[in-house]
Amino acid sequence: MIERKIFIKDILSAEDLEMIHQASIELLTETGIEVLHEKAREIFAENGARVEDTRVYLSEELLEEYLAKAPSSFTLHARNPDNNVTIGGDNSVLAPGYGAPYVTDLDEGRRDSTFEDYQNFTKLAAASENIDVLGGVIVEPTDIADQLRHVKMLYVAAKYSDKCLMGSALGSKKAKEAFQMASLLFGEEDIIDDRAIVISLINTTSPLKYDHRMLDALITHAEYNQAAVIASLIMAGSTGPMSIAGTLTLQNVEVLTGVVLAQMINPGTPVVYGSATTITDMKTANLAIGSPEYAKFVGSTAQLARYYGLPCRAGGSITDSLLADTQAGYESMMTFISSINHGLNFILHSAGLLENYMTMSYEKFIIDDEILGMINNYQAGVEVSEETVAKEVIQEVGPGGHYLSHAHTLEHMRDFREPILSQRAGFDGSSEIDSTVERANQKWKEVLADFEAPPLDPKIENKLKEFMEQVANN
DSSP states (O other): OEEOOSOOOOOSOHHHHHHHHHHHHHHHHHTOEEEOOHHHHHHHHHTTOEEETTEEEOOHHHHHHHHTTSOSEEEEOOSSGGGOEEEETTEEEEOOOOOBSEEEOTTTOSEEOOHHHHHHHHHHHHHOSSOOEEESOSBOOTTSOHHHHHHHHHHHHHHHOOSEEEOOOSHHHHHHHHHHHHHHHTTOSSOOOSSBOEEEEEEOOSSSEEOHHHHHHHHHHHHTTOEEEEEEOOEETTTBOSSHHHHHHHHHHHHHHHHHHHHHHSTTOOEEEEEOOEEEOTTTOOEEOSSHHHHHHHHHHHHHHHHTTOOEEOOOSOOSOSSSSHHHHHHHHHHHHHHHHTTOSEESSOSSEETTTTEEEHHHHHHHHHHHHHHHHHHTOOOOSHHHHOHHHHHHHOTTOOOTTSHHHHHHTTSSOOOSSOOOOOOOTTSOOOOHHHHHHHHHHHHHHHOOOOOOOHHHHHHHHHHHHHHHHO
16 A cells, blocks of 8 residues: 655646536436436435436435545455555555456467466465555456356455455345455454445446446445445547546546445445546547546546545556557556556556556566556655764765765665666676566566465365355355
């Protein structure tokens, strides 16, 4: 978890925010949003919303009433309390890539992701000093039946890590099964509902729609007091207006509707204002996430979330590149540092992704982890004290001396961050020069070879296995 010490950079003015807010209110009041879930529509109606057929309309008063009930920050609990994180405030909580149906590496190239890949990326995320949350769909294990995929993934995350977990948003049944497994991991037979032990991703269907499966999961998360990132992925020019401000307004309407529903069900439900919104590349019709416009969406989303007093999610180390190459590097650094500098609280896709969310790369994961470590170090700021100002040391060395053998150097020589991947050696004509991606290829293999899972009580592990068998037999 990065505890930010750098001032947050704003991209929108107060007038800009107010204009987007007022347009959102008018759209919620006059146009409404399609809610394709009967129980959700009943909840809206029972709490004062206007409902006509499948369309739900929210007044400004109703919006303000229920937004006020949502927490501005909350704790996500891990089975190891040392790994608990606070989502909100000046914290940036990091999670790896999510949802990729393909994986790639230098040895085998691009291919369908498998359960083995899921286990490997779980281990890489568990071993990282920068990743805080794992689980969920780090990659899509296409060789596991859909009925079991969510419990198998959660079991792997529980077995190989004691960090915070993502759950399942694939309907109410799978969400509840994720809660049950996570509760077993915490040593409880009944579902824990007094604190957040999983966080899941609830997506809108743009423009202006929520489907049944996502609403089913959102309702269940609210009922059990589990955290939900409520997010839009709008493509400006195709599923949203051909302008950043217009697409932000559409996103705002969609996300706020989900936040209000969660609070109507259970006031105080931990929610995160989320976005994966970007532009459409008009030459290819693809979404473009390695773009400066995406960075603008990141900053604007963070401001809108703060405007409503909510934690925010967007960003990550993401790129449109098909390879772990120079383009992937400069786009990922731009999007990740924008995410930090604009004050995002939950950063999904922090490591590994290529090809605009489609492919997880083993080498890119290691390269991104290096980026995360660099930014984490930068955000820590500079320690200024009598010891670090070192006035007496400077006096002792005096003009023309050196500090290599001074006791102060020996005491502090490990204060500076040591790279895990970057090359700092000078040129030596007798040595073979390898590229960053080649070193990353070697590094991920070393991490997996040396990986040791944290201890897990055998009784708890057996209960998790028994639960998976029950799901398989249902």
